[in-house]
Amino acid sequence: MSILYDEGQQAIATESRRVLDARASKDRLLKLLEQVGEHDAAFWDTAVEQGWTALAVPEEHGGLGLGLVELGLVAQASGAATAGAPFLTPGYGVTHALVASGKADLAAKYLPQIAAGAVRGAVAFAEGTDVLPAAPATKFADGKLTGTKPAVPGAIKAELALVWASGANGPVLALAELAGAERKPVSSFDNSRLYADLTFAGTPAEVLAEGPAALTLAREVLARMAVVTAHEQVGGAEALLHIARDYAVTRKAFGQLIGAFQSVKHRIAEMYGLVEIARANCIHAAASAGTDAFLVAAADARLTATEAYDTCARDCVQIHGGIGVTWEQGLHLHMRRARSLAIEQGNLLFWEDLLVETLTGEAA
Amino acid sequence: MRRTAPGTIRGEFVDALTKAGFLAALIPGDYGGSGLKLDAAAVIMEEIQAAGCNGASAHAQMYIMNTLLKYGSEEQKRAYLPGIADGSLRLQAFGVSEPTSGTDTLSLRTVAVRDGDEYVVNGQKIWTSRAEHSDLMLLLARTTPREQVEKKTEGLSIFLVDMRKAVGSGMTIKPIRTMMNHSTTEVFFDDLRIPAASLIGEEGKGFRYILSGMNAERILIAAECIGDAKWFIDKASDYAKERKVFGRPIGQNQGVQFPIARCYAQMRAAELMVHHAAQVYDSGGNPGAEANMAKMLASEASWAAADMCVQTFGGFGFAEEYDVERKFREARLYTVAPISTNLILSYLAEHVLGLPRSY
Numbered sequence: 019m020s021i022l023y024d025e026g027q028q029a030i031a032t033e034s035r036r037v038l039d040a041r042a043s044k045d046r047l048l049k050l051l052e053q054v055g056e057h058d059a060a061f062w063d064t065a066v067e068q069g070w071t072a073l074a075v076p077e078e079h080g081g082l083g084l085g086l087v088e089l090g091l092v093a094q095a096s097g098a099a100t101a102g103a104p105f106l107t108p109g110y111g112v113t114h115a116l117v118a119s120g121k122a123d124l125a126a127k128y129l130p131q132i133a134a135g136a137v138r139g140a141v142a143f144a145e146g147t148d149v150l151p152a153a154p155a156t157k158f159a160d161g162k163l164t165g166t167k168p169a170v171p172g173a174i175k176a177e178l179a180l181v182w183a184s185g186a187n188g189p190v191l192a193l194a195e196l197a198g199a200e201r202k203p204v205s206s207f208d209n210s211r212l213y214a215d216l217t218f219a220g221t222p223a224e225v226l227a228e229g230p231a232a233l234t235l236a237r238e239v240l241a242r243m244a245v246v247t248a249h250e251q252v253g254g255a256e257a258l259l260h261i262a263r264d265y266a267v268t269r270k271a272f273g274q275l276i277g278a279f280q281s282v283k284h285r286i287a288e289m290y291g292l293v294e295i296a297r298a299n300c301i302h303a304a305a306s307a308g309t310d311a312f313l314v315a316a317a318d319a320r321l322t323a324t325e326a327y328d329t330c331a332r333d334c335v336q337i338h339g340g341i342g343v344t345w346e347q348g349l350h351l352h353m354r355r356a357r358s359l360a361i362e363q364g365n366l367l368f369w370e371d372l373l374v375e376t377l378t379g380e381a382a
Numbered sequence: 383m384r385r386t387a388p389g390t391i392r393g394e395f396v397d398a399l400t401k402a403g404f405l406a407a408l409i410p411g412d413y414g415g416s417g418l419k420l421d422a423a424a425v426i427m428e429e430i431q432a433a434g435c436n437g438a439s440a441h442a443q444m445y446i447m448n449t450l451l452k453y454g455s456e457e458q459k460r461a462y463l464p465g466i467a468d469g470s471l472r473l474q475a476f477g478v479s480e481p482t483s484g485t486d487t488l489s490l491r492t493v494a495v496r497d498g499d500e501y502v503v504n505g506q507k508i509w510t511s512r513a514e515h516s517d518l519m520l521l522l523a524r525t526t527p528r529e530q531v532e533k534k535t536e537g538l539s540i541f542l543v544d545m546r547k548a549v550g551s552g553m554t555i556k557p558i559r560t561m562m563n564h565s566t567t568e569v570f571f572d573d574l575r576i577p578a579a580s581l582i583g584e585e586g587k588g589f590r591y592i593l594s595g596m597n598a599e600r601i602l603i604a605a606e607c608i609g610d611a612k613w614f615i616d617k618a619s620d621y622a623k624e625r626k627v628f629g630r631p632i633g634q635n636q637g638v639q640f641p642i643a644r645c646y647a648q649m650r651a652a653e654l655m656v657h658h659a660a661q662v663y664d665s666g667g668n669p670g671a672e673a674n675m676a677k678m679l680a681s682e683a684s685w686a687a688a689d690m691c692v693q694t695f696g697g698f699g700f701a702e703e704y705d706v707e708r709k710f711r712e713a714r715l716y717t718v719a720p721i722s723t724n725l726i727l728s729y730l731a732e733h734v735l736g737l738p739r740s741y
Binding site: 280281 | 635
């Protein structure tokens with residue numbers, strides 16, 4: 019299944035890009051790199067004001083009732099701007115888990131606040147390099163969580179977390195308010211991602227799903243977040259493609275535009291190919307949400323978008339030569355983001371394994 | 383250059399190599415060879431390939447005798463090595479792989495059972511190259527059942543089988559057609575009786591005997607890959623200088639010249655590892671890691687160069703008269719044989735880096 023964007027969706031794409039272009043500040047983002055615990059408040063205010071936090075929240079809970087396609091378009095614009103706040107994607111993960119779990123009381127309690135941007139979500143599934151551990155060390159018992167989730171994106175500031183834990187009857191997907199959890203900020207190469215180690219010590223939590231249903235829902239949440247992130251990666255990769263193109267048609271060496279050299283122009287053409295393949299996979303995945311084909315489509319989007327962003331980040335720096343590695347030029351904002359997004363929501367190995375498992379029916 | 387028809391081996395080519403003494407390079411002077419080091423033999427194989435030929439029709443004559451030389455009795459060496467050196471005896475077949483055990487050599491099922499002054503052989507080999515063009519075969523067979531050995535590497539033995547006597551009296555050879563002119567076969571053993579004197583070294587130690595030979599084989603084949611890569615790079619460079627499109631040589635395009643340059647750099651790096659491996663072998667060290675890395679890097683370099691060469695030639699890369707398509711088909715073999723890249727990576731991961739065994 020594939021789609022063409024309708025008028026409303028095209029408007030979301032154009033408007034989000036326009037607003038972010040108008041308000042983006044490279045200087046602000048560069049400063050954020052050197053501060054632990056700070057995010058791009060201007061971007062987040064814009065996101066709330068523009069209703070992006072409410073996009074995928076059902077209308078009965080104060081949202082716009084739209085879905086992955088629309089959120090993907092906003093994520094693409096955010097990716098192009100290397101937006102410095104990591105709440106849209108996990109907020110959507112928490113939203114989907116609340117809706118899909120059928121817990122009406124919890125949905126009524128939290129979704130309006132998520133839509134209004136008053137509550138920011140984090141998703142804490144991974145432990146170490148294990149993206150979705152079969153037996154998580156974080157425990158859930160008697161309505162309480164115990165254990166540590168390392169380097170959770172957004173966790174320095176989020177108010178609510180969706181947590182993957184071990185319960186008495188297999189895995190549990192639990193929702194915990196973070197007021198009672200300890201947050202140990204992680205100093206990273208992309209500090210506005212707000213990574214923190216979250217430690218629960220008897221933190222009260224509500225069960226959204228348990229046993230096999232928890233695994234199914236966790237995978238679905240992860241896949242949906244991966245598709246949002248893939249859009250963000252495509253946005254970043256496309257921005258780099260344009261930056262590289264613009265530079266190649268202005269910069270001269272040996273008396274001619276560097277874009278006239280095949281090794282430069284062919285490289286840019288290859289970037290274009292990678293971006294368009296990833297974009298197509300993203301559109302396909304977003305449009306497949308809710309179907310049996312979704313997991314595979316999400317993995318495709320994730321794998322190709324990661325490759326596109328990584329390659330574009332590397333090649334754009336290469337095409338710029340020395341100027342490409344300067345602090346002020348800021349290409350490193352994309353290079354850092356390409357790496358942090360490549361790890362958030364599961365790295366390539368995780369998605370490759372999941373693809374193999376889904377296609378063959380066997381664990382790799 | 384003359385091409386050979388599929389399924390045939392050009393005898394003149396093998397004869398010329400033999401007469402010039404190239405195939406006897408590794409046989410000591412006492413037994414009629416030239417007693418060269420492996421590094422020198424590697425240069426010979428590289429040059430054969432770099433000239434556009436395919437040494438696979440003869441290279442085994444050079445290295446299969448290694449096991450006989452190292453572990454055979456003086457009587458066996460006197461009986462066979464001079465003939466192998468002058469080419470009157472062809473030792474070019476090495477029966478190891480079986481349909482149910484490819485790289486997992488220790489699980490092979492062909493058995494040799496002692497019966498008086500003879501062994502009785504039953505079983506089947508596959509991918510036995512040049513069996514139709516060889517007088518002798520080095521055969522690896524199980525002499526002690528797997529469940530009765532103390533160490534899993536024991537219980538296999540090495541025999542030197544006279545195929546001139548064996549074919550028709552228990553040995554049957556069936557050729558397998560391949561995508562290039564490489565002679566390979568299946569060999570069936572049905573109560574084949576061979577003299578007990580065919581055994582090389584001690585019974586049960588055959589696996590250990592062949593390991594050193596396998597390193598030599600890998601290094602020589604890696605050298606062939608380097609020769610192939612050089613051929614592809616030279617061909618592509620020459621063509622790119624002469625062929626004009628849009629009013630200038632295609633080699634003036636970075637899109638054409640950079641891939642050739644990249645292949646050259648890749649080939650030179652692999653070449654260093656090949657000679658390093660050969661020198662470790664020649665100085666008496668264990669070149670397991672180096673021989674494996676040399677084979678992997680060289681086969682990848684030759685395959686990259688093959689792909690690049692076809693791309694540089696465009697449509698002509700597919701035309702038989704340029705030989706590019708033939709060399710392309712031949713070059714494809716060596717990331718698979720005589721050992722696949724997967725097993726090389728497994729070896730490095732496990733034995734060099736100490737990672738857990740993955741298979």
